[in-house]
Amino acid sequence: MRYIDLSKIELPEGWLDKAKSLTQQLIDADSEEARKTIIDKNQIWRELFVPLSNLSNGKCWYSEALDVMSDRDIDHFRPKGKAINIEEIPRGDEEGYWWLCYDYENYRFSSQFSNELRRDKFNPEKETGGKWHYFPLFENSTVAKNKVRCKDEEKMLLDPCDEDDPYLLTFESNGKAIPNFTAILNDNDKRRVLVSIKLYHLDHKPLEELRERTWGFCQRMIDEIRNISSNPEGLSVSEISRVKFLKNEIRRIMNKNEPLSAVAIACCEENGLSILTERR
Secondary structure, eight states, X not given: OOOOOXXXXXXXXXXXXXXXXXXXXXXXXXXXXXXXXXXXXXXXXXXXXXXXXXTTTTOOTTTOOSGGGOSEEEEESSOSSBOBOSTTOOOSOOBOOGGGTTOGGGEEEEEHHHHXXXXXXXXXXXXXXXXXXXXXXXXXXXXXXXGGGGGGOOBOSOOTTSTTGGGGEEEOTTSOEEEOTTTOOSHHHHHHHHXXXXXXXXXXXXXXXXHHHHHHHHHHHHHHHHHHHTOTTOOOHHHHHHHHHHHHHHHHHHSTXXXXXXXXXXXXXXXXXXXXXXXX
C-alpha cells in the first residue's frame, strides 16, 4: 500500500456540480428506497474511473497489484448502502454513508477481489474476504453522520489516502503481509493491519506469490551489489557502473507507480538499505 494524494485528481468538467445536485436529492429523499433509486440511476462515480486510475498508474490502491487481483472497480471507502462491523462488535447503527455517495474523496480505486466479498479458490480453508459492506469501527467509536465527524471515527481499516496508514503495513520475504512493528505504536495499530489484511484480501495466495517474486528480484540485485562491493582490491570501472545500474534498478521498482513497490521497499529495509528507499 502506498499513499494516494486525492487532491491531485483531475475531475471532469461539470462533475462536481452533478455530484452536488445528486447529494441534495439524497438529502431531500423521503425514504431509504427513494435514496436507493437515485443512487442506482446515477452512478456517476464511474465517470472517475480514469482520473482515479491515473493517481496510481492503474494499480489497486489497497493491494498495489495489477491483473492478479482481477478487474478494477471504484470502492466507496465508507460504504453507501450499509456499514457493518466485524466480530460482532456493537455499532451505533448499520446505516450506510449515503451522504458520501457522490463525494469523490470517499472513492478508492480498487480491485474487485479487494472490494467485493470473495472466497479464495486457492485456499478453500481460509475465511471469505473482501471489503463488501464492512466498515469496522473500534468498540464505542463515534458513528459519523456528516463529513466533519468522520475524523472522529475510530476506524479499523487502513486507508491509502491517509498519509500515516501505509507505513503500518509491511511484508516478509515469502510475500505475506504483516504489521510493520517499526511504525506501529499500540495494539490498535496492529489490529487495524490484521483486519485490513483480511478485508482487503491481502493474503490472497496469487498476490503473496507475486510479492515473493518481487522480493526475490530485489534481493538478487542487493546480493549482487554486496558481492561486487566486497572485492578487497577495489572496483573496476565496469563494476562501479554495474553497481550504479543495480541501485537505479532497485530505485525503479520502489517507485510508487510500480506494482508492489512497497514490497521492494520492505526488502531494502530488511537488508539495512533504507538509504535507497523512497516512501512518498
